[in-house]
Amino acid sequence: MNTRAGTHPTPPDATGPAAPALVLADVTLEVGDGDGKIRALDGVSLEVATGEFVAVIGPSGAGKSSLLAVAGALAAPTSGHVEVLGQDLASLRRRGQGQLARFRRQHLGFVFQAGNLIPALTAADQLRLAHRLGRRRGEPRGSDPLPLLEAVGMDHRATHRPGQLSGGERQRVGIARALANAPGLLLVDEPTAALDRQRSHDIVALLAAQAREHGVAVVMVTHDHDILTHVDRVTEMVDGRLQPA
Numbered sequence: 001m002n003t004r005a006g007t008h009p010t011p012p013d014a015t016g017p018a019a020p021a022l023v024l025a026d027v028t029l030e031v032g033d034g035d036g037k038i039r040a041l042d043g044v045s046l047e048v049a050t051g052e053f054v055a056v057i058g059p060s061g062a063g064k065s066s067l068l069a070v071a072g073a074l075a076a077p078t079s080g081h082v083e084v085l086g087q088d089l090a091s092l093r094r095r096g097q098g099q100l101a102r103f104r105r106q107h108l109g110f111v112f113q114a115g116n117l118i119p120a121l122t123a124a125d126q127l128r129l130a131h132r133l134g135r136r137r138g139e140p141r142g143s144d145p146l147p148l149l150e151a152v153g154m155d156h157r158a159t160h161r162p163g164q165l166s167g168g169e170r171q172r173v174g175i176a177r178a179l180a181n182a183p184g185l186l187l188v189d190e191p192t193a194a195l196d197r198q199r200s201h202d203i204v205a206l207l208a209a210q211a212r213e214h215g216v217a218v219v220m221v222t223h224d225h226d227i228l229t230h231v232d233r234v235t236e237m238v239d240g241r242l243q244p245a
């Protein structure tokens, strides 16, 4: 069953190794200013292959969300090189914030704690809006959100608004929405924070299936060590630096 709403932007090359979905090379990110300046990322290097599912663990304040922000083109690194799906983000940034935002909408998916859904929209409309905003040139206007909602087990709640859904259900809709434009890279921040053990496993199994079946690279920040059985690789962040866990 094809549960994707669009076409994968960088299909895995059957004849040779595909370019990594994410490359961070010696990335530093300084935040705050003056005496309060903090090095949130300190010489971070990471490569994530197409279809690979990587978890980033580490103590509070270690720099995990900063890593997602830099990988997701939401923050410009102070130094170092970031490449997403073969695209150098610094050169895209030089072409303007509009280019960067378009790239984000078209090629990246974000999943945050508790889904971050728009309160007034039904589950189906959350996906329709994401698709409309991230539509690539030449792509058809309309998109049927039901197959993706079905893939996350939420088609029976298509007409419900976030206030009518449980935490786990909202998270599922958030994942479906993040997949609405068939992203090559999915950035996920604490997806199980509001969920019980069984639902946490279900959500992370869903992410793993996206990686395996559709070649989506997934980088997931988590404090939840129970769910690490689903991922391909675990890396730990301590004081802004990455190390194998």
Ligand SMILES: Nc1ncnc2c1ncn2[C@@H]1O[C@H](COP(=O)(O)OP(=O)(O)OP(=O)(O)O)[C@@H](O)[C@H]1O
Pocket: 031, 032, 038, 039, 040, 058, 059, 060, 061, 062, 063, 064, 065, 066, 067
């Ligand atoms: N805008 C900012 N201004 C000042 N300091 C910041 C800013 N953003 C992050 N920091 C600091 O940078 C460091 C890394 O923060 P980050 O949010 O990336 O950590 P984290 O590992 O995601 O933490 P948590 O697990 O608590 O979410 C922390 O010391 C944080 O206080």
